[in-house]
Amino acid sequence: MASSYNFSSSLNRSSKKSTVNDPKTCDCGFPARILTSTTPKNPGRHFMVCNEGKCKYWKWLDVEPIQMPLMEVVEGMKAEFVALKTEVEKVKEDMEQMKRKSTLMPLQ
Template identity: 25%
Template sequence: MSDPNSYSSSRCSCECQRVCFCGHVAVVLTSWTKDNPGRKFEACPIYNPVTKTRGCRCFRWLDENQTTWQKKVINQLVIERKLLENEAEMLQKENDMLKKEAKMMKVGILQSESVEVANGKEIEGCSAII
């Protein structure tokens, strides 16, 4: 596991939960590192993000090592997902910007119409005086 910070967490559903050397119930995690994408492992639940270390050396893989093509496919899917997430974020920002522009245009049109109405009344009033 090259990046201990790259994983997701879930509780073990089995009856035989292992206790780590710290005395805590070990957690089942999923590695999302390039070397072990999608692999399940069991480890100490205590994690220090500053030192990127666990509370103890409790660690074991829960599944078999992947073949090269499996790693390649999973890593490619992870990259594609990140690209799609970035695209969705950019589209959301563009959508928000377009909504603001549309709102500003409506306000501008309403202001323009009210000025025209006000100017029209003044002109009518002026022509009535003449």
């Protein structure tokens, strides 16, 4: 599922056809439609498609190639954070058990 809006509804048809090499136009020369990804892997990322549905134009709008590896690093860091948080909770539980045991054991 994706939400959308049109880049340039104010352009007339003749100017649409003359902008084939404009990065905001599809391969047909029409203004590309911008959609927003709602997938778990790419939430909120914008991409462009052919507004007329006549060509297979598709392009990420908001991400430069260098940013993709950074996004993977962030995802890895999130997973590591969750793992560390789980480990901290386990250590806390172990400490509580040790405290309970130490209060039950007589001092020598």
